[in-house]
Amino acid sequence: MTDTVSQPTPESTSGGPDGDFETLAALARVQVDTPSSHVMHFGEDEPIEMDCGASLSPWQIAYQTYGTLAPDRKNAILICHALTGDQHACNVHPVTEKPGWWRLFVGPGKAIDTDRYFVICANVLGGCMGTTGPASVNPATGKPYGVDFPLVTIRDMVRSQAMLLDKLGIDDLLCVVGGSMGGMQVLEWAALYPERVFSAMPIAAATRHSAQNIAFHEVGRQAVMADPGWASGRYLERGTRPRKGLAVARMAAHVTYLSEGALHQKFGRKLQSRAAPTFSFDADFQIESYLRYQGSTFVERFDANSYLYVTRAMDYFDLAAEYDGKLARAFRGTPTRFCVMSFTSDWLFPTKDSRAIVRALNAAAASVSFVEIESDKGHDAFLLDEPDMFSAAKGFIDAAARDRGVA
Amino acid sequence: MNALPPDDFDTRKASLAAAGARPDHLMLAEMVEPGARVLDVGCGDGSLMALLRDLRDCDARGVELDRENVNKCLAKGLAVVQGDADTDLFDYPDDGFDYVILSQTIQATLRPRAVLEQMLRIGKCGIVSFHNFGYWRVRFELLLRGRMPITEQLPFSWYDTPNIHHCTMRDFVALCHEVGAVMERAVALDAGDRPVRLPLPWWVWNMIGRQGVFLLRRGEGQGGEG
8 A cells, every 4th residue: 555665765755845746636636537547437327336325327437457358358357456556556657657556466477467367457436546436526516526425335346347347348357356455355356246256366355344444544534534624525626635634644544554563674763864853843753754755645646535435445344244244155155266365464454364264265165275475564565575475376376377278 | 976987097096196196195095085075284285185186076175384385286276275283273164074184294283182183073084194103114213223213204303393293003093092083994004105905913004104094084973063
């Protein structure tokens, strides 16, 4: 969920050039309705039926593809992105101009080899990079939806992706893969459309959001809503923005993506461009400076209301609850083969959450593999250079392709 | 369970043996009914699971501690859970498998008795193989050199070995009695990993068997649902 792998140097916080940020924000605003990627439009007569009871139409879903779809259509892999990710998994981002968030994992010759496989990645429902969300214009009013947008669930996101695949003429997927919230979507895919999923790889995920994780999300949402710029969710019409609030939300969340060890190794108690503390509330420590930078860049590319909606979708996720409280029922008789992965230093989605997935899959007699990757990078490890993750994933996906007869 | 025509089985076996399948693995695979659901605890690089799949059409799953080995299993298209026999078998449902296999694993567990009991709970049958510490060469080392034996099969020093609970075949038989397991078959493998076919008393097997292989079944009124 960190923006990039090569994180910016901490000193870039002080007095960030507001002009550049405003340009970024304008670029991001354009992406909401006219993204720099493929878009599939669904008309008035093609609504998406959502868990909250709303029937949303017209709507659109923005997506990227990499590689070539085989004539027999057996080589399609769907990537599901995390909370603040988007469809630009391995191309230069149209707003930030940074490389794609999963370029180490997906691409020519990578673990998910785009020379062999056809990879699809779509922006989630409720997002702000071209799939309909709270920043999109509500055709009924001609104004942005804002908080009038219906509450989105992980299952709604998965339904929207399935509707996209229907239109693309892709009946089933060689693999569905994603980390964190992407992993939640992977699990939901396998539960909702087992016959469309040959293999599934949920990474650093869980079948439900824990109380601790909901708590962190709530802190973030409250920070956004406490910012006067939020204007009860109508900031786009008012021309204000909850920049401070969203930045604080991002700062708090960012800490949860790292590990104590990683923070210590990277920053320790090092001071930021100064020899001694200033006896003030300036960003004396490098870690403060780094977090402030993370917060300030994030607010320029991400819509605050989208942040509220997508965090809420994660909070609501409880796969067992969708199946009478019995997780194993979600997977009963599943033909899908699973490879579950976790990281040793991830305390946001710890290994025990992944083991609970494995236990449920075993109880459902599903074909399940599980790998715990040694890493000190915390939850963010799934985005980073983790050769053990790459080799495990490559082995699993290539074997699935072989067994499915992918050329 | 659909049995293969015998000639097909023999053909497959011959070709797998020619491809380098271990004789003790072939021996284990023959103990398993075709088409069975099998859990291989301590499955290593997955070669036994692959053999069970290719020779017996089994639905084989593995548990393995070492991540390198887990990756090797994944690359073979096998389902393997990175985990520990001592702690993770509790997570498996009763009667989840037709067979649970401990192929040279039991001596590396912290609590062999508990692992054996879990095995009989999870599987309708259990297969256990281990290096027999009663083998004459092991006895010879201890008797003449007065040192813990280091052999080709057990190449570790006593202070640096994953094998913390060695036993002899007779020790294992005693444990089976203690946990109420029924011994369906017991085979001693000689130095060439071939079964000793001669009808000999236990104490002789316990001398000449380098490896012991046991097919077990849960006793009456013990564990599981039935």
